[in-house]
Amino acid sequence: MDVWGDCLTIEKWQHFVAETLESGNSTPVFNINPNDTREFDAIFLGGGAAGRFGAAYLRALGGRVLILDRWPFLGGSCPHQACVPHHLFSDCAAQLMLERTFSGKLWFQNLNDKIVSIKDIVELFRTGRTGPHAVMNFQSKEQLGLEFVLNAEFEIIDAHTVQVGDRKFHVKNLVLALGAKPFVPDIPGATLKGVFTSQTLVENLDFEPGNTIVVIGGGKSAIEYGCFFNATGRRTIVVARNQVMPMLKDAESRAYAILMMEEQGMEFFENAEVMEIQGDAQGKVRSVSIKTSDGIIDIDTDFVFMGLGEQANSEIIAQKLGLETSDKGFIKVNRHMQTSVPHVYAVGDVTGPPMEMFKARKEGVCAAKNIMGQASEYKTADYPDFMHTHYEACWLGLSEEEARQRYANVKIMKLPPDNPNGLDVGLPAGDRMMLYLMAKPRMSGFQKLILDGDTRKILGATHIGYGAKDGFQYLNYLVKKGLTIDDLADMDELFISPSYFIQLCRLRAGDPHFNDM
Amino acid sequence: MDVWGDCLTIEKWQHFVAETLESGNSTPVFNINPNDTREFDAIFLGGGAAGRFGAAYLRALGGRVLILDRWPFLGGSCPHQACVPHHLFSDCAAQLMLERTFSGKLWFQNLNDKIVSIKDIVELFRTGRTGPHAVMNFQSKEQLGLEFVLNAEFEIIDAHTVQVGDRKFHVKNLVLALGAKPFVPDIPGATLKGVFTSQTLVENLDFEPGNTIVVIGGGKSAIEYGCFFNATGRRTIVVARNQVMPMLKDAESRAYAILMMEEQGMEFFENAEVMEIQGDAQGKVRSVSIKTSDGIIDIDTDFVFMGLGEQANSEIIAQKLGLETSDKGFIKVNRHMQTSVPHVYAVGDVTGPPMEMFKARKEGVCAAKNIMGQASEYKTADYPDFMHTHYEACWLGLSEEEARQRYANVKIMKLPPDNPNGLDVGLPAGDRMMLYLMAKPRMSGFQKLILDGDTRKILGATHIGYGAKDGFQYLNYLVKKGLTIDDLADMDELFISPSYFIQLCRLRAGDPHFNDM
Structure with a gap:
C-alpha cells in the first residue's frame, strides 16, 4: 500500500x-x-x-x-501500551478515590465495598x-x-x-x-495465565480479576498500577524487594504519599520477595508465596502484576x-x-x-x-520527575535531606504547616482538591519548597496533589537557571494555584534572613 | 480577648x-x-x-x-465568600460533567435528568x-x-x-x-428573595433552587457560577449585555470554550439585558424578563444570579x-x-x-x-489569566488576532490540529482528561501556542483543559523574559503533560523557518 x-x-x-x-x-x-x-x-x-x-x-x-x-x-x-493507559488508569484511580471518599454523600453514589470492572476499563x-x-x-x-x-x-x-x-x-x-x-523475572509461575505486565494487561486481559491483586515491585509502574487496582475496590498487596517509591527522595513527601495509599487500604511488604506463583490445573494463577521478614506468606489470588522495570x-x-x-x-x-x-x-x-x-x-x-553535522551531546541531568499514586506526585532538584547535606542554611516552605494537628488542616487547596479540603482536609495534598537561605535560591520542590505537573516542567527550567525566592515572590500567581510556592515566597521575601514557613 | x-x-x-x-x-x-x-x-x-x-x-x-x-x-x-467557594463549585462542575458524560457507563451512576442539590454543596x-x-x-x-x-x-x-x-x-x-x-445593579426586583451574588449565595441560600436558573452577566463570575448551576442539572440561561467571556481574546480558544458549554446545555443571550425580575406575593423571585434582539422573553425561575463585577x-x-x-x-x-x-x-x-x-x-x-522607605512602583501588566467553565481556561500574552496585528510572521502550534474531522480526534490528552480522550475526544481540550516566526519568541498561549493553570504562572514569567521555541524545545516535559507546548516546539525547532503545527 x-x-x-x-x-x-x-x-x-x-x-x-x-x-x-x-x-x-x-x-x-x-x-x-x-x-x-x-x-x-x-x-x-x-x-x-x-x-x-x-x-x-x-x-x-x-x-x-x-x-x-x-x-x-x-x-x-x-x-x-504505556503512558496513555497508565494515565487512563491513574485518572480512574483519582476519580474512584474521590467517589469512594464521598460515597453516599452529596450526589455521589454508594461505592462502599463495590468492586469496579478492570476489564471494562481495559476494553475502553x-x-x-x-x-x-x-x-x-x-x-x-x-x-x-x-x-x-x-x-x-x-x-x-x-x-x-x-x-x-x-x-x-x-x-x-x-x-x-x-x-x-516490561521486564519479567525468572520466578516460578511467571508465565501462568493471570500474570501481567503493563503491556500484557492491555493486550491480553480477558477475564475479570478477583478480589485480591498482588503487585510485584515498588517503583513507578508497580505503584501506579497498584493504586489503580486498589481504587477499583480490590485488596492490593505490593511486594517490593527494597523500599516502596524510592525515587521520591524527600522523606516527608514520600511519607505523605505512602500514608495516603495506606489510608486507601494499600498493603506494602518492603524488603520482601515473591518466591513462587502457584497455578491451578488449568495453568491459571491460584496463589503467591511471599518471603517477608516475618516468614513466608501465601496469598490467594488470580491476578499478579509485574512492575519491575524495562x-x-x-x-x-x-x-x-x-x-x-x-x-x-x-x-x-x-x-x-x-x-x-x-x-x-x-x-x-x-x-x-x-x-x-x-x-x-x-x-x-x-x-x-x-x-546532520551539528555536533551535539546529550545526557540526562537535573530533570523534573513525577509519578502517580491516587495523586500526582512531582518533584525536582534536591530533597530536604540532600539539601541539608550540601547547604548550611536550608529553609523550608510547606503546606500544611508543621502544627499539632498534623495533616488534619484545611490547606493546601487547589483544583480537583476542593471537596477534600472541605470534608477531608488530610487528603488535600502536601507540598514543599526547599531553599538556600544564603543565596536565596530554590534547591528543590515536591508536590503531592493535582495540577502541578505541567508547572514543574517550567519550574525546573527556572530552578536550573538560578531561580530565587525573590523571583518567585515577583511572579503573578493564578489563585487558587495548585502549588503555593509563589505566595509562600512572597510572605517571606522581604526578610534578608527569612525563616521557614 | x-x-x-x-x-x-x-x-x-x-x-x-x-x-x-x-x-x-x-x-x-x-x-x-x-x-x-x-x-x-x-x-x-x-x-x-x-x-x-x-x-x-x-x-x-x-x-x-x-x-x-x-x-x-x-x-x-x-x-x-469568593475564590474558595468558586473553586469548590468549579470542581463540582468538572466532576459532574464527567459523571454525566459517562452516566451509566463503566462504574458511573446514572445521572441522566437528575438534579443535584446546590444547597448541600453550599452547606458543605x-x-x-x-x-x-x-x-x-x-x-x-x-x-x-x-x-x-x-x-x-x-x-x-x-x-x-x-x-x-x-x-x-x-x-x-x-x-x-x-x-x-459583588455589584448589584438597579434592576427592578433586584432585592427579591432568590436573587443572589457570589457572596450572598454562600451566606444566605436557604432553599433548593428549582430547575431553571438565570445568570446575569457574561464575565468570569457569571460563567463560573453558571457552569456550576448547569452541571447540577438545571436549565441555565446566561444573559450578557455584550459578549460572553470577552476576556479570553483568542477567538478560536474562546469558541471552543463556548461550544463545550453549549454542548452541556448552557443557553446564552448576548447583547441582551434583564429588564425586570418579577416576584410573587411572598417577595420571592417568580420570573425574569429579558430584552433580546428578538424581543422580550419571560423566563420562569426562582433563582437569579448576578455576576456583574465588584x-x-x-x-x-x-x-x-x-x-x-x-x-x-x-x-x-x-x-x-x-x-x-x-x-x-x-x-x-x-x-x-x-x-x-x-x-x-x-x-x-x-x-x-x-x-519602609524602599521606593517601589507597581502596576499590573502582562499577567497570565484564567477562569473556569466546566474546564480550566488559561491564557497569557497575545491572542492569535492580536499577534497577527503586530507581527508579520505569526506561527501557531495547537492541538487538536486543523483537520477535516474537527474536534473529534484523540488529542490533546492529560490528567483528568483521559476518559474523554478514550470515549468523547472532542471534550479533551484545546490548546494553542502563538509564536513570532522571525524572533522565534513565544507571543501568547491558551489552554482549555485541566492541569495547566499552575504552569501558566511560570510560563508567563518566562515569556516576559523572551522565551523562544528553542528554549521550550530544550525543556524536560513530564509526559503526559497537560500542555503540549514543549513537545510541539521540539518537533519544529530544528527548522530556521518553522511552520505551523
Whole structure:
C-alpha cells in the first residue's frame, strides 16, 4: 500500500489502524516520496518517542529521513501500551478515590465495598487508543512531512542497508529507536495465565480479576498500577524487594504519599520477595508465596502484576550489528548517541534508563543533530520527575535531606504547616482538591519548597496533589537557571494555584534572613 | 480577648472561628505585643489578600505593623465568600460533567435528568471554610509573627488614628485594604428573595433552587457560577449585555470554550439585558424578563444570579478621610499605592480591577516597601489569566488576532490540529482528561501556542483543559523574559503533560523557518 500524495484524514487513519490491529493484516504502508532522489541521511528503526522526534528534527534540519515501524502507527508503545493507559488508569484511580471518599454523600453514589470492572476499563482503552495513533500518523505525514513505512517487518542487512519485503533501503546512518518492554523475572509461575505486565494487561486481559491483586515491585509502574487496582475496590498487596517509591527522595513527601495509599487500604511488604506463583490445573494463577521478614506468606489470588522495570528490545539487532550492550542488554551509546559501530546510533528506551519521554525524544534530536553535522551531546541531568499514586506526585532538584547535606542554611516552605494537628488542616487547596479540603482536609495534598537561605535560591520542590505537573516542567527550567525566592515572590500567581510556592515566597521575601514557613 | 503569647493551634482557631461566625459574638481578639514599644509603621485596615501580604512584607522588612479586620479570621473574602467557594463549585462542575458524560457507563451512576442539590454543596462549604481560615490565622500569628485585631469594628479618627472599642491606635501610615463586594445593579426586583451574588449565595441560600436558573452577566463570575448551576442539572440561561467571556481574546480558544458549554446545555443571550425580575406575593423571585434582539422573553425561575463585577468597600472611609475615588467608587492611588491624602495608602480590590489575587497581594507589598522607605512602583501588566467553565481556561500574552496585528510572521502550534474531522480526534490528552480522550475526544481540550516566526519568541498561549493553570504562572514569567521555541524545545516535559507546548516546539525547532503545527 502506497499513500504518498494522498491526504489521509485522521478519521481514515483511525479506521486503518483499528482494522489492521484487529485483522493482523501484515501489508506494509509505504509513505515515501518517489520524486526525492536523495539518499536517506538516516533510517530510524522504530517510530516511537525517540524515533519520531529524532526523524522530525532531522527533517527540520534539512535532511532526508525514513522511519520504519512494525506497528501500523507512529508514536510507539506510549499511546499503545504505556503512558496513555497508565494515565487512563491513574485518572480512574483519582476519580474512584474521590467517589469512594464521598460515597453516599452529596450526589455521589454508594461505592462502599463495590468492586469496579478492570476489564471494562481495559476494553475502553483498547477501543480508544486508535484516536491518538491516528493523530500522530496525520501529524507526522501532513504536518511534519515525514517519510515512513508502517506495519513493516524489517530486516537489517548491514549498517547501511535495511530491507522491508522486497524493497531495500540504502542509508548513510541507522538510528535504533527500538524501545523497551516490561521486564519479567525468572520466578516460578511467571508465565501462568493471570500474570501481567503493563503491556500484557492491555493486550491480553480477558477475564475479570478477583478480589485480591498482588503487585510485584515498588517503583513507578508497580505503584501506579497498584493504586489503580486498589481504587477499583480490590485488596492490593505490593511486594517490593527494597523500599516502596524510592525515587521520591524527600522523606516527608514520600511519607505523605505512602500514608495516603495506606489510608486507601494499600498493603506494602518492603524488603520482601515473591518466591513462587502457584497455578491451578488449568495453568491459571491460584496463589503467591511471599518471603517477608516475618516468614513466608501465601496469598490467594488470580491476578499478579509485574512492575519491575524495562528491558531493551535490542537482542537480535544488537547481535546482528555487533553492538556493545550493557549487562542488562541496553545498547551502549556515547553522548553523541553513537553506538560502538560507526554510523549506527541508538536512542530512547533501548539505551537504558531513565525510561522517560523527554529523554527518548531528546536523544532522538541529539542523534539527528550529529547526523546532520551539528555536533551535539546529550545526557540526562537535573530533570523534573513525577509519578502517580491516587495523586500526582512531582518533584525536582534536591530533597530536604540532600539539601541539608550540601547547604548550611536550608529553609523550608510547606503546606500544611508543621502544627499539632498534623495533616488534619484545611490547606493546601487547589483544583480537583476542593471537596477534600472541605470534608477531608488530610487528603488535600502536601507540598514543599526547599531553599538556600544564603543565596536565596530554590534547591528543590515536591508536590503531592493535582495540577502541578505541567508547572514543574517550567519550574525546573527556572530552578536550573538560578531561580530565587525573590523571583518567585515577583511572579503573578493564578489563585487558587495548585502549588503555593509563589505566595509562600512572597510572605517571606522581604526578610534578608527569612525563616521557614 | 487577648491572645498574645498563647500558641493557638489550628484546631483551636477553627473552633473559635466557627463559634464566632455562628454566634455573632462581637468580642475583638487582640494579638498585640505588649513588650514592643515602637509606634506602628502602618495599620492595615483589612486582613485579606492585600492587607495580610502587605503586613507580612512590612514586618519582614523590619517594620511594626498591625492588621485590623472585622472578621474573626485573616485572609479576607477569598476563603470566605469568593475564590474558595468558586473553586469548590468549579470542581463540582468538572466532576459532574464527567459523571454525566459517562452516566451509566463503566462504574458511573446514572445521572441522566437528575438534579443535584446546590444547597448541600453550599452547606458543605459553610462548614468547611473554617479550615482555611484557621490555617491563615495560625500562619499569620505563629509563623509570620503578625500583630492583629480580629472580629473588630474599627473607627477611623484621622489619617493617624484608629479606634477599636476603647483602644486607640496611633500610627504613621494607614493602608486601606478594604476589599470589594459583588455589584448589584438597579434592576427592578433586584432585592427579591432568590436573587443572589457570589457572596450572598454562600451566606444566605436557604432553599433548593428549582430547575431553571438565570445568570446575569457574561464575565468570569457569571460563567463560573453558571457552569456550576448547569452541571447540577438545571436549565441555565446566561444573559450578557455584550459578549460572553470577552476576556479570553483568542477567538478560536474562546469558541471552543463556548461550544463545550453549549454542548452541556448552557443557553446564552448576548447583547441582551434583564429588564425586570418579577416576584410573587411572598417577595420571592417568580420570573425574569429579558430584552433580546428578538424581543422580550419571560423566563420562569426562582433563582437569579448576578455576576456583574465588584464594587469597592470604600464609601464611608473614603468620605471620612476625604479620599479621591473613581466614578465607580474605587479609591484612586498612584503607582506607590498612595491615595490623595498623605500617609494613607490603598491596596487590593478597593483600588479597582483587575480583581485578582496577585494584584491585591503585590499592591500590599508595594505599599509596605514604600512605607519602609524602599521606593517601589507597581502596576499590573502582562499577567497570565484564567477562569473556569466546566474546564480550566488559561491564557497569557497575545491572542492569535492580536499577534497577527503586530507581527508579520505569526506561527501557531495547537492541538487538536486543523483537520477535516474537527474536534473529534484523540488529542490533546492529560490528567483528568483521559476518559474523554478514550470515549468523547472532542471534550479533551484545546490548546494553542502563538509564536513570532522571525524572533522565534513565544507571543501568547491558551489552554482549555485541566492541569495547566499552575504552569501558566511560570510560563508567563518566562515569556516576559523572551522565551523562544528553542528554549521550550530544550525543556524536560513530564509526559503526559497537560500542555503540549514543549513537545510541539521540539518537533519544529530544528527548522530556521518553522511552520505551523
